[in-house]
Amino acid sequence: KIPENKLKILTINNKKSTKIIWPILESRHFYLITIGYEDNQVYINALDGFNDKSIQLKYLNAARELANLLYPDADLQLVAPQIIFSQNNGIDCGVVACYFADHFIQKSVSEFVAWLQTNPTPSDNPIAPYTPYREKIAEVMCEVANDVIKQTEASKPMALSTI
Numbered sequence: 001k002i003p004e005n006k007l008k009i010l011t012i013n014n015k016k017s018t019k020i021i022w023p024i025l026e027s028r029h030f031y032l033i034t035i036g037y038e039d040n041q042v043y044i045n046a047l048d049g050f051n052d053k054s055i056q057l058k059y060l061n062a063a064r065e066l067a068n069l070l071y072p073d074a075d076l077q078l079v080a081p082q083i084i085f086s087q088n089n090g091i092d093c094g095v096v097a098c099y100f101a102d103h104f105i106q107k108s109v110s111e112f113v114a115w116l117q118t119n120p121t122p123s124d125n126p127i128a129p130y131t132p133y134r135e136k137i138a139e140v141m142c143e144v145a146n147d148v149i150k151q152t153e154a155s156k157p158m159a160l161s162t163i
Helices: 004-014 053-070 093-106 109-118 130-155
Strands: 019-026 029-038 041-048 075-078
Touching: 019 053, 019 093, 029 053, 029 093, 029 109, 041 053, 041 093, 041 109, 053 075, 093 109, 093 130
Parallel strands: 041 075
Antiparallel strands: 019 029, 029 041
C-alpha cells in the first residue's frame, strides 16, 4: 500500500506521463513496474528476475492504485506476471530492471507488451541476455567517463609558461 502523501505527489508529478518506469528496491532486490498509457488504455507490468509471481502480483496491485489516480477514465490492462529469463546469480536484479526499462523506453507501449508476451521463455533459449547487456552498460559508462575526462582536460587553464 502506497502512503497517501506519496501517492498524491506521484499523481501530481506524473499526470501527463505516457510511460512510467518504477524500479522498486525491497530487501536488496530490484523489481520493475512499467505503466504505459496508449489509446486510452493503461498497461501495467511487474517484472522480477526471479519470476516470483506473488511479489509481481503485490506490485501489480500497487501500480493499479497509482494508475487509477493518473488515468481514471482509461481501461486498465494488468498484464499477468511474465516469465522472463531468470537471473542466474544474486546480483543481476538491477541489470534485469535496466534491461526491461530500456526496452520499455525504446518501444511503443503496445509493442512492449507484445514483445514481453512473445519474448522467448527460458525453456526456449536457456541463455539469458543479461550478461551482454551488463557489458553494454559498462561500455556506455566508459564512453561517458572518457568524454568527461576530455572535457575536463580541455577546460583546464593554460599554464603561464606556455603563454
